[in-house]
Amino acid sequence: MAVTIKDIAQKSGVSLTTVSRVLNSSGYVKEETRKKVLSAIKELNYTPSAIARSLSKNKTNTIGVVIPEINNEFYGEIIKGISEVADEYNLNMILCNTDNNIEKEVKALKLLKEQRIEGIIITPTSVEDDFNSEYLITIEQLGIPIVLVDGHVKYADFSGAFVDNIKGAYDSTDALIKAGHRKIGIITGRMNSDAAQNRLKGYKKALALNDIPFDERYVFKGDYSEKLAYKLTKEMLSMENRPTAVFASSNRMTIGCIKAITEEGLKVPDDMALIGFDRIDILNSLGMNISFVDGPTIELGTIAMKILIENIQNEEYFDTKKITIAPKLILKGSERFIKK
Amino acid sequence: MAVTIKDIAQKSGVSLTTVSRVLNSSGYVKEETRKKVLSAIKELNYTPSAIARSLSKNKTNTIGVVIPEINNEFYGEIIKGISEVADEYNLNMILCNTDNNIEKEVKALKLLKEQRIEGIIITPTSVEDDFNSEYLITIEQLGIPIVLVDGHVKYADFSGAFVDNIKGAYDSTDALIKAGHRKIGIITGRMNSDAAQNRLKGYKKALALNDIPFDERYVFKGDYSEKLAYKLTKEMLSMENRPTAVFASSNRMTIGCIKAITEEGLKVPDDMALIGFDRIDILNSLGMNISFVDGPTIELGTIAMKILIENIQNEEYFDTKKITIAPKLILKGSERFIKK
Numbered sequence: 001m002a003v004t005i006k007d008i009a010q011k012s013g014v015s016l017t018t019v020s021r022v023l024n025s026s027g028y029v030k031e032e033t034r035k036k037v038l039s040a041i042k043e044l045n046y047t048p049s050a051i052a053r054s055l056s057k058n059k060t061n062t063i064g065v066v067i068p069e070i071n072n073e074f075y076g077e078i079i080k081g082i083s084e085v086a087d088e089y090n091l092n093m094i095l096c097n098t099d100n101n102i103e104k105e106v107k108a109l110k111l112l113k114e115q116r117i118e119g120i121i122i123t124p125t126s127v128e129d130d131f132n133s134e135y136l137i138t139i140e141q142l143g144i145p146i147v148l149v150d151g152h153v154k155y156a157d158f159s160g161a162f163v164d165n166i167k168g169a170y171d172s173t174d175a176l177i178k179a180g181h182r183k184i185g186i187i188t189g190r191m192n193s194d195a196a197q198n199r200l201k202g203y204k205k206a207l208a209l210n211d212i213p214f215d216e217r218y219v220f221k222g223d224y225s226e227k228l229a230y231k232l233t234k235e236m237l238s239m240e241n242r243p244t245a246v247f248a249s250s251n252r253m254t255i256g257c258i259k260a261i262t263e264e265g266l267k268v269p270d271d272m273a274l275i276g277f278d279r280i281d282i283l284n285s286l287g288m289n290i291s292f293v294d295g296p297t298i299e300l301g302t303i304a305m306k307i308l309i310e311n312i313q314n315e316e317y318f319d320t321k322k323i324t325i326a327p328k329l330i331l332k333g334s335e336r337f338i339k340k
Numbered sequence: 341m342a343v344t345i346k347d348i349a350q351k352s353g354v355s356l357t358t359v360s361r362v363l364n365s366s367g368y369v370k371e372e373t374r375k376k377v378l379s380a381i382k383e384l385n386y387t388p389s390a391i392a393r394s395l396s397k398n399k400t401n402t403i404g405v406v407i408p409e410i411n412n413e414f415y416g417e418i419i420k421g422i423s424e425v426a427d428e429y430n431l432n433m434i435l436c437n438t439d440n441n442i443e444k445e446v447k448a449l450k451l452l453k454e455q456r457i458e459g460i461i462i463t464p465t466s467v468e469d470d471f472n473s474e475y476l477i478t479i480e481q482l483g484i485p486i487v488l489v490d491g492h493v494k495y496a497d498f499s500g501a502f503v504d505n506i507k508g509a510y511d512s513t514d515a516l517i518k519a520g521h522r523k524i525g526i527i528t529g530r531m532n533s534d535a536a537q538n539r540l541k542g543y544k545k546a547l548a549l550n551d552i553p554f555d556e557r558y559v560f561k562g563d564y565s566e567k568l569a570y571k572l573t574k575e576m577l578s579m580e581n582r583p584t585a586v587f588a589s590s591n592r593m594t595i596g597c598i599k600a601i602t603e604e605g606l607k608v609p610d611d612m613a614l615i616g617f618d619r620i621d622i623l624n625s626l627g628m629n630i631s632f633v634d635g636p637t638i639e640l641g642t643i644a645m646k647i648l649i650e651n652i653q654n655e656e657y658f659d660t661k662k663i664t665i666a667p668k669l670i671l672k673g674s675e676r677f678i679k680k
Contacts, residue, residue, distance in 0.1 A: 061451075062434065065435075070416050070419050070420050071413060071416035073411060073416070075416075076411035076413070077411045079411070079437070083436075087444070087447075092434045092436070092451055092455065093434060094432045094433060094434050094435070095419070095434070095435040097419070104427070115402070226625060255626070256625070258626060259625040259627070263627070282622050282623075283622075285595045285596070286598060286602065287602050287603065
């Protein structure tokens, strides 16, 4: 009876996929494992069939990347980080843009599941939805590793690269309090997103640890868009006993916030102090001294991709690996408390 | 003898691929053509073989997108436009980021060629290099349609969606001249790029038509980066008989330009008038009134993708289709001539 790759897999104690990788020299096999497989092939005197070869050649060397906002520089940088590592390993990247829409996200995952991809990196648009979580579990059960970036899903425990959002928001709020502010507004992200929830947590934590009572009226529920942040900031500015400082939970919302303040003829920080989440390079370039939470965005992408590659390589068994990066608070003066 | 799809193709007067698409209901066949094929199948009493089916099922429903700077919002918007249309047609998108590097671009094209993709949309990093042009020709000869976005290649004549770069630069320079400027600097893009060459052409054309002699000293050769534009603007500001106005050939370079002017304690337009190519949303939001050339960026993506889909559908024969969009000059006051 002809020797099959099943026999080689058994003899060398690795999976079928690993054997097929060695046969096709298509990457991601530890040198040690490769040697084991090659010696098994020699011992068993195996000759691969054309069909087996052609099947293995169908491997796509492709990963899927699912992100919510392709035209936001934050995700542009994450993708840049991912693609730097993917290039090194000659992996293609299928990109799916979900526009922060859970139906589009699930549709993207369906499409990716049908492809013969090697793994998926995803920033889930919602931590509260069941669909994406179920889908991701199904996909991982098919043997396709999943790595999350800057966001979790409801039921499952996946590997991922994360920003410590609680710390970033805590540090920002604490810096505003240290500067003398007691009435601090927050513009949150879309509240079904993991990042938005944790940024609100960090804000609340800083208030609590500084014995400042939490005031629901100072919480403005945004959706990560500049437009709504602009509208909410206008509301905030017109309220009685208004905050003297605001923490904006994302780059786009920081811009909306500045726009509203400026349009009212007011100044940062003289009339309203401000700290924003995420670096906005242009603000720095323009010499606008807005304090911000600096998450290493490109690194989020490179780390996620490195975890994915380890995961693809060690396909027999892989521990869930989570790397959380503490962002840095960069103070530029916009947090100051100006007595009027 | 068994009926093959070749017979069906002959009978219905379409290509093999079209027949296989109809057989597999995998999209992009005109209703009329589909009916023709179906009636040929019926007449010839054809039963598809399992092998043919499985081969056809290997169709990836995937297109390739090759762009030079994923973390530039300009390309973020183009990709958003592409993905809006791709989503409608359930097409995946393999994204390759070339970092403005011709080797990376050719490598990306090699990778894509090996995939069974349906077509490629590309912003070529260089119009002067032979490699990418040869590669693209090879790929199209394999039956994979190519659509260019905002840039050409050396030898070949491909379909594409373009911005009228000459007009954008001409209008900008002309507006500066109309405002009273005679000494106008230009910061160019990377000069091996098509867009950069045409923007310089538009600048020269406006000078010529207004009888202003072209002065080589006022041409500052940038590379699309903020950093070099910043450095060049500093040089420009320190030169004798310096320009009173500058035209910056891209969004990133406009920022570098503003940064240098501001750092020197100077103001736009009081000390240096400025018009930049590409919309920069943040500048508008921040109420910085910088005049700019507004190219419909998302539309560039949607148009390119629509051309690609037409091209995939009409695989028998397809004319080269080029759509050039005239950008609009939006004047906000930064072009004014202030007598000192």
